[in-house]
Amino acid sequence: MKHLFALRSLRLSTAAIALSLFVGCGDDEEEGTDTNGPLYAITTQMLAEDPSDSYVLVTPDAEKAATLSLDGAIKISGRALGVGIPKTGSVYVVSDVSATVTRYTLNSAGKLEASGTVSFAPQGVTSLGEYQANFQFVSETKAYFFDGNAAKIVIWNPKDMTVTGTRPLDALVLPDTVMAFSGAVVQTGGQILMPVGWRPVEGNSVTKKAGVVSIDTATDAVTLATDDRCGYTHDAALGTDGKVYIATEAYGAASRRVVGEESPEPCLLRFDPATRDFDKTFYRSLAELVGGGTAGALIPSHTPGMAYVRVLDESITPVPEGSHPRTLASGTGWQWWELNLATLTATRKADFPSTSGSVFLFESENQTLYTEFGAGASSTTFRVLGDNGKPTVKTQGLSFSFLQLR
DSSP, X not given: OOOOHHHHSOOOOOOOOOOOOOOXXXXXXXXXXXXXXXXXXXXXXXXXXXXXXXXXXXXXXXXXXXXXXXXXXXXXXXXXXXXXXXXXXXEEEEETTOSEEEEEEEOTTSOEEEEEEEEOGGGTOOOOOSOGGGEEEEETTEEEEEXXXXXXXXXXXXXXXXXXXXXXXXXXXXXXXXXXXXXXXXXXXXXEEEEEEXXXXXXXXXXXXXXXEEEETTTOOEEXXXXXXXXXXXXXXXXXXXXXXXXXXXXXXXXXXXXXXXXXXXEEEEEETTTTEEOTTOOEEHHHHXXXXXXXXXXXXXXXXXXXXXXXXXXXXXXXXXXXXXXXXXXXXXXXXXXXXXXXXXXXXXXXXXXXXXXXXXXXXXXXXXXXXXXXXXXXXXXXXXXXXXXXXXXXXXXXXXXXXX
């Protein structure tokens, strides 16, 4: 899976909201918590339950070790996400069981309460439960939803809770193939750059095709660029040269390990936002960058021009015959290698604990956090990207979305 929504999304500065604190936290909560301090909405999906429900919990604890409770959290049917603009006091909650966006806003008691809805069903949308990055916010009055199921972009107004337009993406639909948008989106130069990946409907391989959808946030003009040199390029990082580096994610790397040459070699490509196209002269094997092995992912570092590649350590996560790529990508044996995007040199970061290959990045008040998912979809631990993976809060279930409310 992916990352980068919070790291690259628009952050609007607003005055702190002087509200009483509503906390969904557990045993590590301390008395005397600053009621004017940072407050976060974490949405967690209970995938191990049948049916699968989700919970939106509010907590001040994102940057310290704490175990969060679901007591007092808002229960949502299905796989839910909480999206929005940081520090605005509102979170927009969506789910895979409907096409309705519900806005929740902090009230005078410091609790979240519903404050408006909008449905994307008239636009042919049936589900909103993909990744947090599928929702991209430009301002308080303009946002985009990238719908992988219907292959379109819905343009909407988060303030008025209205739909203002759509953009079809029919060229992304390939026969007998599943298309999915990335969880790693880059906003740069007045554009939103959304990587696209494909895989066959049947089997465990991935399709040898990379794509990037670019939308001009001023005009809503959409362009599509594709490249046939490698596949499942769902990860992206912005270089100091202004170029966007696109890489095969961990699932694509695991597919190559499981099925061999039936799946394309995991690779690194370069995309130019100025021309809105791939650099046909640039191609790097991810395995060669790290000295061999099963390598995938490109996770932006907190240091500009740097990123992380993940390499599977099979002494931690063995690969028995018949392994499924999704199980392998979700295993805990993925090492961290730091990649300099200018020199294309990689160094093993041994101080980082090996974690699951599926990683999302989020920003709290002072830190960049990444997710580590527990076995059996049982838990999520947030870790500090700039502090060798120091653990902070832990939640039940899998948390694919995180938003600072104030």
